[in-house]
Amino acid sequence: MYKFFTYTLLFILCTSFVFAREDLAGKSYVVVNSDLSSSLETQTTTDAEVDHIIADLSFFPQKGSSLEIQQLQPKNGGRINGENIQWVWTSLQDNLSFGVRSVLKSYPSLTSITTKTPFPVLSLDPALQQYLVDTPYIDTSHTTIIALASSLAEGETDQFVIVSNLAYWVRQNIKYNLTTLTADASQKASWVLEHKTGVCDELTNLFIALNRALGIPARFISGLSYTNSESFQDPWSPHGWAEVYFPEYGWVPFDPTYGQYGWVDATHIKMKESLDPNEPSTTYQWRGKGITLRPQQLSFVTEIKEIGKDLPPLITMKAEVIKENAGFGSYDLLLVNVKNEQLSYLATELKIGETPELLFRDSPRQLVVLSPREEKKVIWRFQTKKELSPVYRYQVPLLIYTSRNENATTSFEIAEYHAQYTQEEIDESLERLQLEEKKMYSREVDLRCEAWDTKFYEHQNTNITCILQNKGNVYLQNLEVCLEKRCKQSIHLGIGQAKKIIFPITWNTLGDKELEVHIQNKDINKIFSVKIERADFPDxxxxxxxxxxxxxxxxxxxxxxxxxxxxxxxxxxxxxxxxxxxxxxxxxxxxxxxxxxxxxxxxxxxxxxxxxxxxxxxxxxxxxxxxxxxxxxxxxxxxxxxxxxxxxxxxxxxxxxxxxxxxx
The missing domain is CATH 2.60.40.10 (Immunoglobulins)
Incomplete structure (x- = not known):
């Protein structure tokens, strides 16, 4: 009797959680030779017969806006059949091999979102409803997933900001753990959230589930990507990321494993779209008797033929340390001003290079989401180490960079005799900076201060003189101008007017210090730092x-x-x-x-x-x-x-x- 069989083959997608891949992430394109191959081992009885054996491969390069297929050649007689490549055998062999050779030119996938996408999503094409429901490994209706998604989106009305924050939360809070590769299949999104661990497909499962819980369509993308992680012998490996649907713009890529938001780099080679990572990459059918098939895993050989030039920068950055000189054990702030130079939305991670003399109180990487041409400040809190040598002055360089190799540098000095700033002082400075960012009219006030003598000696005094100017078109009332804790109140400033404020300084502690002058009312908060040095007489x-x-x-x-x-x-x-x-x-x-x-x-x-x-x-x-x-x-x-x-x-x-x- 002839029997009909269907067999599916899954493979676990994952590339390492990467920090050291910036060498290709910032490239304009890559050209690669790709060779996908697999086989079926057959075991037969003495009376075995076969009518046909069919293998359908759905995991192969898919032409798109970011992928140019220069050559695609199925091996061993395969034929392209819609979204699959199919092989048909009508006779018995010990080993049935199949695969695809291709030459591919891959570009970064970056969707230009130029306007705000309102959230929540009020209406969707019925065809997109399938991207909102539970699937075997994306259990979006789980109560913990709904609760987390709601808390992360609460109060936000911009879909791009919400989706970027979801991806960043997953990247920050789910530990990338290669040991889960030993599992038979990907874990459910709720399991990943509970255990706070997973690999790329599991991070992506959770990210997709969070989007679907908010009514945002999302789908699973499988393909190949590149890594220089030493955890992998081959730098090219299967990988999983996501695409999220934006009304008026379509499907937009996000990769929470690599920290790429609204884009993926040129080494992401898309092979397959699916509702769930459980969907098979290869299916098999056969009609016959006395036959047993043993499918083998897909194998991949990918070689780089050509690498494009560096991508032009999408953002500009300027970095500064709030206190340019600090003592041992002092607290301080690193301030990075980031400007989106594009006419579209942009989200990127800023990362800090390793600095052994410092202890950072915030994560070494931070996400910044920018609307077209928007500027924002990104701030890190840190402390200088106490265990430094008093005989040295330390000139400490700081590097801030993105995965596209955009970067900014600054430096500051640590020495035993420099002023020590307490955590309380620096937290107050941080609060003022954050208020300045929120109170938009602060940009319409110009504040400039300087000391009459930036360096003064024992038994000497100096003054700090500040000039306030109203550059806007609103009459400013009830301004308060403070030098540290000393304030002058009820200051009014007409449109275009400027006023001079003088603060006498008597300071007996030796060393240098940066004093903060801040101006505020209900609409304004602005800070200016003045560096002074109280020196002993040379002797x-x-x-x-x-x-x-x-x-x-x-x-x-x-x-x-x-x-x-x-x-x-x-x-x-x-x-x-x-x-x-x-x-x-x-x-x-x-x-x-x-x-x-x-x-x-x-x-x-x-x-x-x-x-x-x-x-x-x-x-x-x-x-x-x-x-x-x-x-x-x-x-x-x-x-x-x-x-x-x-x-x-x-x-x-x-x-x-x-x-x-x-x-x-």
């Missing part, structure tokens, strides 16, 4: 003066002494004089730190038995005061080594020294 000491107490006439010896600053602020334009009688050795030092001086002397050049050498150091202080310090050392000549001839020479030395003193 120094002469120390470690060493010389032999007694020498013989033929001795050659060395006098050592050290001149070292004792203040944080170094003395400048310092003169150092080593002298005896009228003979001087002079050094000019532009900035004094610590220096050991050594002078080699010949005893036979002495003109007396007792010789006093003077060390004089002087400079002019910043307030114009002349500062001088002295030290001396005495060296005695052993009289028993001085013969009559040598005494005559000493008299001659004295005459020469006297004449040289006159000449000077």
């Amino acid at each position: 120094f000491e002469i120390k470690n003066v060493h010389a032999p107490q007694k020498v013989k006439f033929k001795d050659v010896f060395t006098v050592y002494f050290t001149v070292s600053r004792t203040s944080r602020d170094p003395p400048k334009d310092v003169t150092i004089v080593f002298s005896r009688g009228g003979v001087n050795k002079i050094w000019e030092v532009s900035e004094l730190h610590e220096q050991v001086y050594a002078i080699t002397l010949y005893a036979e050049d002495f003109d007396a038995l007792k010789n006093v050498f003077d060390i004089t150091v002087y400079f002019t202080a910043p307030d114009g005061e002349y500062v001088e310090k002295k030290a001396s050392v005495t060296v005695t000549l052993d009289s028993s080594t001085v013969s009559l001839n040598r005494r005559i020479r000493m008299m001659f030395n004295k005459l020469v020294n006297t004449i040289e003193g006159w000449m000077e």
Whole structure:
């Protein structure tokens, strides 16, 4: 008796959770040779017969706006049959092999969404309803999924913002875990949410479920993608991501595994669309008797032929550290201003390069969602490490970058003597910055402040002068201008008007500090930072003066002494004089730190038995005061080594020294 059979083959889609793939993510295209292959092993009885065996492959390159198929060749007699490639065998063989060779040019898939898509979605084409319902592994009606989706979308009316936030939440909160690859199939979305772990198809399942729970159509995309993760021997592997439907724009790609929102890079090669990852990539049918088929997994060989140029930047970034100088253990803020240069929506992750001297209080990556031409601030809180060496100043570079290789850099300095800012102070600064971002009229007020003397010394005071200007077209009332905790209230500012505000400064703590001036009322919040330094007066000491107490006439010896600053602020334009009688050795030092001086002397050049050498150091202080310090050392000549001839020479030395003193 002949029997009819149908067999389906699934394979688990996944590429590693990638951080190190930016080398291709930012490229304009890739050209690859792709070879997909599989086989059927047959086992037969002695009386086996076959009418036909059919294999239908639905996982192969699909032509689209981002994928150009330069060549597509089914192997071993396969024929394209609608959305499948089909192989038919009418005779028994031990091994039935099939596959597809192709040459593909893949581009980034980026949908240009130029206008707001309102949420919730009020009407949909009936054909899209299938992308809202439960499927075997996308259990969108599960109560925990509905609750999470609702909490993430609450209060938001822009669909692009909501979908991007859903993808980012999945990426941030579901741990990528390769051990789940050992499972027979993908886990349900509710299981992934409960266990907070999964691989790419499971992250995508949860992301799709969250969208469907909000009435947003979403579907599963399977294909190939590239990774440089060492977890995979082959950089090209099967991978799963999603497409989300936007009214008026169609299907838009999102990949929560790679952190790509509203786009996927050129290494995402689309093979199949489905409602659920459980849909098979290959199905088999046969009619016969005494036959057993053992389908083999699909295998993939992908080689890069050509790589395009770098993509042009879609955003511009400017980075700054709020406190440019900070002490050990100090808190601080990294502020990145991001501008969307496109006429369409854009969502991207900003990431921070590793910085061993800092401890970040926020995630090293943050999502920013921008409407056309919009600007936003992205802020990181961090603390400088306490366990740094006090003998060094640390110039710390900071790199902020995206997966498309857009980047910004800045730096700041850490030193023991710099001001320490508390967590409370920095949190207050953060709150003001966030208020400035929310209160849109803040942009219409110009605030500029400067100190009369950015550097001042003991017993000195300075002032901070601020100029406020109303650049908008609204009369501003009841403004409050504060320097730290000191405020001046009830300030009114007419259209186009400017006012000067002066704050006297008396600050006794040594070191530098950035003071914040902020202006606020119910419509405005604006901050300006002023850097000042309270310095001690430059000072120094002469120390470690060493010389032999007694020498013989033929001795050659060395006098050592050290001149070292004792203040944080170094003395400048310092003169150092080593002298005896009228003979001087002079050094000019532009900035004094610590220096050991050594002078080699010949005893036979002495003109007396007792010789006093003077060390004089002087400079002019910043307030114009002349500062001088002295030290001396005495060296005695052993009289028993001085013969009559040598005494005559000493008299001659004295005459020469006297004449040289006159000449000077």
